[in-house]
Amino acid sequence: MKKSILLLFALALAGSSFAQSKAEQQVADAVTAWRKAMIDADKAGLEAILAPELSYGHSSGKIEDKAMLVKAISTGESDFLTMELTEQSIKMAGKTAIVRHKLAGNINDGGKPGSVKLFVLQIWQKQGASWLLLARQAVRQP
Numbered sequence: 001m002k003k004s005i006l007l008l009f010a011l012a013l014a015g016s017s018f019a020q021s022k023a024e025q026q027v028a029d030a031v032t033a034w035r036k037a038m039i040d041a042d043k044a045g046l047e048a049i050l051a052p053e054l055s056y057g058h059s060s061g062k063i064e065d066k067a068m069l070v071k072a073i074s075t076g077e078s079d080f081l082t083m084e085l086t087e088q089s090i091k092m093a094g095k096t097a098i099v100r101h102k103l104a105g106n107i108n109d110g111g112k113p114g115s116v117k118l119f120v121l122q123i124w125q126k127q128g129a130s131w132l133l134l135a136r137q138a139v140r141q142p
Contacts, residue, residue: 020090021092023092023097023126024090024092024097026131027090027092027097027099027124027131028088028090030049030124030130030131030132030133031085031088031099031101031122031124033045033049034046034049034050034133035083035085037049037073038073038080038083039080039081039082039083041073041074041076041079042074043070043073043074046069046070046073046074047066047070048130049130049132049133050066050069050070050132050133051066051125051127051132051133051134052066053066053134054066054069054133054134054135054136055134055135055136056068056069056133056135056136057135057136057137057138058138059116059118059138059139059140076108077109077110078107078109079107079108079109080105080106080107081105081106081107081108082105082106083103083104083105084103084104084105085101085102085103085120086101086102086104087100087101087102088100088101089101095125095126096123096124096125096126096134097123097124097125097131098121098122098123099120099121099122099123099124100119100120100121100122101120101122102117102118102119102120102141103116103117103118103119103120103138104116104117104118116140117140117141118138118139118140118141119138119139119140119141120136120137120138121136121137121138122135122136123135123136
């Protein structure tokens with residue numbers, strides 16, 4: 001009986017370590033909303049999910065602020081046709097979240113089709129009731 005109780009307790013504890021917290025789920029949902037807004041070139045969606053202080057670093061070394069990124073995406077200057085995010089991790093630090101994932105996608109930048117495979121670091125910050133993308137940096141996968 002004692003062993004059964006200990007086993008159940010250990011299983012419950014192990015299972016809870018894999019569950020996302022409410023904040024982690026909110027951040028994951030925000031990442032999903034960002035991805036959708038990028039693919040859909042949704043200006044209003046991007047405006048809503050990007051922090052005013054945004055620093056958006058591309059794998060080419062180009063850095064954009066919020067206005068520059070929204071313009072590039074909403075005008076089609078930078079166009080994600082597809083975007084798949086894999087191996088995502090979220091680490092919470094108070095009202096800040098560190099998100100890492102791999103990004104693979106098809107693009108059409110300036111009318112030039114291509115594909116990208118990136119390692120991405122995103123910093124999300126809780127501002128009011130919303131999680132907003134504060135910073136992003138990407139590097140090309142080898």
